[in-house]
Amino acid sequence: MSTKSESFNNGSKPSRRSNLYLIGPQCSxxxxxxxxxxxxxxxxxPAFQDIDxxxxxxxxxxxxxxxxxxxxTDLCDSVRGLELQMRILRRQDQTEEQMRDxxxxxxxxxxxxxxxxxEYTGPDALKTLAQTEEWARSRSRMQRxxxxxxxxxxxxxxxxDSVRIAYQNASEWKALNGAFFDLLRECGIRYSVLSYGIKDLxxxxxxxxRFLENDKSSLYVEPVPL
Structure with a gap:
C-alpha cells in the first residue's frame, strides 16, 4: 500500500487503503x-482530509x-446449521459487493x-459453503x-446468550483460535494475530x-483447495 505522502503525488486521487477484517472466536x-x-x-x-x-x-x-x-444451538444441527451459515455468507457477500468501491x-x-x-455443523456443510460463488468472491477479497x-x-x-455458544470450558473456546488459523492457511489468506495478552484497548x-498502515499481514501461505 502506498504511504500517505505517496498517495498524493502529482495531485492524483489517493489510493484506497486496504480493507480490514476483524475475525476470531466469539468474545475476543x-x-x-x-x-x-x-x-x-x-x-x-486535516492534512489528509481527502482520504475517505x-x-x-x-x-x-x-x-x-x-x-x-x-x-x-442450531449450529450443531446439520440442516439448520448449514442454513444459518449460508444466509450469513450471502448477506456478508452482498454487503461487500455493494461496498466494492x-x-x-x-x-x-x-x-x-x-x-x-x-467445527460445529460438519464437513459436508463446510464443503457446501466452500463451493459457492459467494465464497469464491469473498476469498478473493480477503486475500487482498x-x-x-x-x-x-x-x-x-x-x-x-441466545446467539453465542455456551462453552463447557475455556479450553474448547480457545481451541477455536487454531480452527481460524488452519482455515486461513488452507485458503491462502494472509493474517496477523492480535494476542489475547494485549488487553488494553x-x-x-x-x-x-499499524497493520493497516503497513498493509501487510504477518503470514502468507500458498492456497490449497478445500
Missing part, C-alpha cells in the same frame, strides 16, 4: 475494537439470528461461516485485505492501525 473483543477504530478513523488528520472514512460492516451473524429466529472495516468475515460450519485474528483467551470476556487499536 472484535466489536469493541471495531467501535474504537471507527472513532479513530472518522477523525482524520471507512464504511463499517456490522456483524451479520447476530443480525440474521435475531431477525430470523436462529439460536446458537468503498474502503471498509468488517466485524467478522465470510470465512467465519466456514470455520463455524466445520488486512485480516486480523483477535485471539480468544481472556476468560473474563467470555459470555453466552488503546494498545489494541494502535497495533491494528
Amino acid at each position: 473483543g472484535k466489536t469493541t475494537l471495531l467501535n474504537a477504530l471507527r472513532a479513530l478513523y472518522s477523525d482524520h488528520d 472514512k471507512p464504511f463499517i460492516i456490522e456483524e451479520a451473524a447476530r443480525l440474521i439470528m435475531q431477525e430470523e429466529g436462529f439460536q446458537a 468503498r474502503w471498509f472495516f468488517a466485524d467478522r468475515s465470510p470465512l467465519d461461516t466456514l470455520v463455524y460450519a466445520k 485485505a488486512t485480516v486480523v485474528v483477535c485471539e480468544a483467551g481472556n476468560v473474563e470476556w467470555l459470555s453466552a 488503546g494498545q489494541r487499536v494502535a497495533l491494528v492501525s
Whole structure:
C-alpha cells in the first residue's frame, strides 16, 4: 500500500487503503475494537482530509439470528446449521459487493461461516459453503485485505446468550483460535494475530492501525483447495 505522502503525488486521487477484517472466536473483543477504530478513523488528520472514512460492516451473524429466529444451538444441527451459515455468507457477500468501491472495516468475515460450519455443523456443510460463488468472491477479497485474528483467551470476556455458544470450558473456546488459523492457511489468506495478552484497548487499536498502515499481514501461505 502506498504511504500517505505517496498517495498524493502529482495531485492524483489517493489510493484506497486496504480493507480490514476483524475475525476470531466469539468474545475476543472484535466489536469493541471495531467501535474504537471507527472513532479513530472518522477523525482524520486535516492534512489528509481527502482520504475517505471507512464504511463499517456490522456483524451479520447476530443480525440474521435475531431477525430470523436462529439460536446458537442450531449450529450443531446439520440442516439448520448449514442454513444459518449460508444466509450469513450471502448477506456478508452482498454487503461487500455493494461496498466494492468503498474502503471498509468488517466485524467478522465470510470465512467465519466456514470455520463455524466445520467445527460445529460438519464437513459436508463446510464443503457446501466452500463451493459457492459467494465464497469464491469473498476469498478473493480477503486475500487482498488486512485480516486480523483477535485471539480468544481472556476468560473474563467470555459470555453466552441466545446467539453465542455456551462453552463447557475455556479450553474448547480457545481451541477455536487454531480452527481460524488452519482455515486461513488452507485458503491462502494472509493474517496477523492480535494476542489475547494485549488487553488494553488503546494498545489494541494502535497495533491494528499499524497493520493497516503497513498493509501487510504477518503470514502468507500458498492456497490449497478445500
